Amino acid sequence: MSGLLPFANFVFLGIVIVLLIRSGLGVRARVLAVLTVGLALFLNLSWAMADQFTGNGIDESIFFHLEMGMKGAAYGEFRNQFVLGALAIIAVGAVSVAVYKSISTKDEKRPKRARGMAGLVLGFFVLLTNPGALDLFRLAGSMSGSSLIVPEDFLVVHDLPRNQNPKNFVILYAEQYERAFLDESVFPGLSPNLNDLEDSSLSFTEIRQVSGTSWSIASMTAGFCGVPLVGAAMGNSMSGLDHFLPRANCIGDLLSSEGYRLEHVIGASLDFAGWGKLFENHGFASVRGVAALRGEVPADTPPSPWGLHDEYVLEIAAERITELSQAEQPFGFVVNTLDTHHPRGHAGPG
Template sequence: MTPASHSSHHHRHLTRLLLRFLVYLLALFLVCMGLWVNDNFGEPSLEQVLYHLQFGMEGLVDTDAQLIHSFIQQALLLPLLLALLVVGFEFVSGYYLSRTLHHPAGWAHSQARRALKVSYWVISHRAPVYVLMSALAYFCVQFSMLAYLHSQFGRDYFSEHYLDPRKVTITARQPLNLVLIYVESLENSYRDPALFGSNLLASLDALNGLRFERFRQAPGTGWTIAGITATQCAVPLKSVSLYNGNDQGHNIKSFLPNAVCLGDILHDFGYRNVYMGGDALSFSGKGRFFLDHHYSEVYGREELKQGRSKADMNFWGLYDDDLFVYARARLQALQREGKPFNLTLTTIDTHGPDGHFSRHCQQRGVTDFPGIVRCTADQVASFVQFMQRKGYLANTRVVILGDHLAMSNPVYKQLDSLQQRTIYNQFIGLPSAQKLREQVLHFDMLPSILEFIGFNVEGGRLGLGYSAIKAPKDVDMPLPEATIFEEMDKDLLNESDTYLQLWKPSVH
């Protein structure tokens, strides 16, 4: 072999080695990425993953440092290390098998030689392909790729069923103030003594409000901003809405500008909308949502931390005990102003994968995740009791909602053992309200909340939602079809021109 041919052969060998390394790296990244997502978020849909990749990642880096560190370690460095180890093992094994095949003295048996040749051929040619195919299959199963493909070609359920709130007459009966509290990942499973030895939400139940026992999680509602959007706008959150035609690759600059949501409706009736939450407003577009839908005051981590050091906050932002201190003060100021208001809060301490131990909960001796859940429930109940002592419930109604079902957390296996899991909810302040049914979805909350705080919604429908509450003097309201959840589960996230119009720049 000439020096030139030897150099060319060496170059080809290195190129093949690099290509094999890159294929292994891609395959292992897909697997490790899926495992990381599962560990931190449970089993999210591809819609949720795409949403955060396309719209909400701007706030992730500075929102949860621990999450970023675990991603770097588990989804980037681990695949890199494993790919190096696999290629190194292949190189050594291939070298050994090649030498043995060229010196067959010890391999006189023909079947042994054939097996050795097959092993050498697999290692030298097909192994990366097989590994990548297996990784792609795992990734498709993990993120429900078949369901996503179905959504590109299936029936346009949304267009068939969406009722534009602009076409509905909403009138003020005896409108009262609203305090709307989204409790992170709060579900009814935590009330089950068989799972946790006692009802972790007993303090909330003791408030004796109106509850819907079957608050189910429809598609496009299963993470915080999706749950907020669905309950306030009666529409799901879908990643496919963010890109279209010439806008491909550029983020939409406003959040559902053509949707009519709770804040918009209340603003039109003279309400002051205020949002307070402990995490960063930039994460998942939450701040943009509230600002674009007539919340005149929007407070997140940066607005509320007021000189706090990192040691005084969790990885997301303020602990819930600090949030409720600010919420009490703002609520008192709003009451003094004497004008109608909506105060919306979101908690964070029960967020997976581990939860967050506030100073208040630590002082109570909380050492595990069920303790965080109980402590959070007690703090929400204490906030409502504060309102009762102040006499605020005379002119204010309270709605407590889990934003979605719990994702990965230390007790997720216990939660997942239940045949059907439902989201916690409670409506406080109207003893005479009538429940129309037990099963509700996120979309039903928009008309239900309006009815609850003293408005009449003509026909009881807004967006995809059907009111589940009516005052005694209201006319009968339509009920959703018995199969509504199953139909939504199958077709709600399908491509929809009507849904896409909600994201296009407003022409109003």
Template sequence: MTRLVVYNIVATAFFLAESCFLFSYYLQNTGFNEAFFYHLRPDLVYAGLKEYLPVLILVIVCMLGSLFLFSSLLTRIDLSKGKISLLSLGLLFVGLFISPPARSFVAYIENLPPTAVDSSLSEIFPDLDSRDVTSRRTGSNRPNIVLIYAESLEQRFFDEKLFPGLLPELKKLREQSLDFTNVAQGVGAEWTIGGMVASQCGYPLTSSFDVKGNDLSLFDEFLPGTTCLGDLLKKDGYHLVFIGGSDSHFAGKEVFLRSHGYSEIIDRYVLEKTLADKNYVNGWGIFDDTVFDYAIRKFFKLSKENSPFLLTLLTLDNHNGFLSKSCEEPYASGKNKYLSSVHCSDQLIAGFVEQIRRSPYSDKTVIALVSDHLAISKKVKDVLEPSQMKKRLTFFINSPDGKSGVIENAGIHYDIAPTLLDFLGYEVQGQMGFGAPLTTGDGFLPSRFGEDKWRSQAPNLVAIGKDLWKNDLFLTRAGISLDSQNLFLSLGGRNFDLRSWGASDVPASLVYFFDPTSLKLLNINAYAFDEGLQKSTLSKELLKEKDKLALVISRAKNLPGFSDPTANPNQWVYFCGKPGSAPFSGGVITGDFHIPFDTIKELGASDLDNEMIRLRQNLINR
């Protein structure tokens, strides 16, 4: 029986590893990478649950079925024959560690960044010793700018041999524009928010305070140590507006935008109010035809105000092959739903640009289009593979003077903002991350390390990017305060947004760990949609760090041993103290609360209490 249990445990691990690996291929046609683990969160999985529910059910059924058959087979084998048993068990272990998922995971681990930025990085990138970046406009003209992030719309979709007539209007538009044909996807830019950060700031997206899953919407600042495109344009008098069909709170997108110059953000919740048919939405938000209808009206309104603006749009339909109603003709008789969505994007984007170019405001407007990232949906990646074209982003700039041409200088996501600024007539003082204008030569990294060899610097790029979060935060005399109405937690001079992603009125369960002596914030563990927690998850996590100072906010049912057992299980409670000590501050959250600094210091200085540890352990195990 013991061997049967071991077999099932190893087989389950093997199946789960294979399932995750195959699911990653299903989503993005590649194995484990940063984008996969970024979205491997209860809250983010919950967001896509409806979309991928059939696949998840199939995985669960196959796993249970295989375990049943496997167990049935083992019961029929004479396990007393030790050699057979050990051989089969050994082969299963070996298979687990030499399998493609294991190799893929090892490759991912090897590419993780160093734990700290050391002096050698300054020697490799001396340009970044100073993070001061400013810009100077060389002319008097300040054109209006429309920046379109086209979801997954990479260059291989323009391959006429594979996809004849797929993007006829955008092909014409590229020919009328300055077309940058050799821009590669950057590290940490494999998904939308990563692509936006890389293209506007010149750095890869990283996490802060080791937030698991990078629930970056927690923070009141997003990469405060860097200067981005929006910062420079705002300083020169531009009004920055963002329009997108998804929830702007997702993955910290709104925090990023507001931290770097954007003052007006229109997302699904604003756009939903404009819908005549309230049911005309998809699993991720608002269809693109609604977005472009709103955007053109916004463009005209902004243009009439005679003040320069940057209007940034983010399309959504290509995320999963959604098809806007206004696109009546599917591509190739609708054989591939995703390609029909791409074909629809051709009509919507080109139609939007045409309306601008036919307007009286055309002469004052520069339009740039860029892929947020390469295509990642399994629904289309397979059909892209036969293309002989390089995997490159689409990036072109369309100007009112009709300036056109093809620029083949090697670039990366990080070079997009410097290129756009140079095109607009700005001279950048200082080094804008890992970016350089492609209008004058190869990008910053390709020019130093080679068009493809720059990827060997990936760990260093991410390490430097992580340093931009300014993670040295210490508790101050102000102590810790909760604003229960706005769901903000204030500590160390920073505000933390406690709302779970996608549910503005539902807090996330959060665990903050501090050094008990210096009161430095060490890391944060966030669990959006706390229903995904097991009963003892948080309590066990606390006891593993029993000698650290902790602050926890969650429902009472999630904190056995650290909350009043008589409290309503669904009431929100907090605990502040050492998990292994008796003194603590906490209770049911009925409104705002404040923990004084002196109280926090006393809690941090308290001694461990073995009896209290045993008591809490017993309450957890009930």
């Protein structure tokens, strides 16, 4: 959403408050005006707070984490946002009370009543065009599943074609790592190996993101299971995280049935967002988070806000990949990084 709309909506909300101050309205209109102002202000601030976490206003990830909890999250990473959020809630209450007290129910002068009614009408318009309200309207359909369109050529795969020479594979998911980091003119020497790898490999650009794939666990679900994490997929089918999409047939399910050993490591808690369940329930023989990986690094290893810095996780992964490559069983290994996590990132001690 363009940054101009939230700013314009907030300006118009200020005009509404100015019109209502010392205006004249009946008791019911007075209450309605205050509720409109309070709700509009709350939605504006909620949108701004959500945008600090998502970069996309109020999206599916907000409701996902509200439903599934935030256990294992790096709360310290967002402490400033939490403090501002608490202050914003207090501000909403204070402004609403001030507007309520400023509206007169006894003044019968026509100009003041007209100004109050103008403020009330404009307030409804501000409420309906509020960025928070618009996001909620947009999500209402997608989260119910009514707006999900299944392509005619959507293919449900139950078996893989037999391959006499199965290939091993390693997947590295770089958290919020974007193409800007590859630009030598902006970040000289930051990622020379990735730049060289892209020059000699197949690389995709101009990729569009679909609804329900914009946050970490959702993107992993889309990549491994071929479904966005919205609507029914986000709620009923997850059974409160005891089972993560039990009806989905994911890449891990297919490859494990073909004799692959699948492993995953991440330097964060497996409890966060049901991360561990996604892999454990879909064919991965080993899923290790920070609790397991801490035993493989020195006791004095400095932690990151999420758990373990990427440099240690990558060292552990490299050793394990070497071990797996010496066995006869085909394998797949998935690694997730975290140090580039929004909003500030975390430089490792190395």
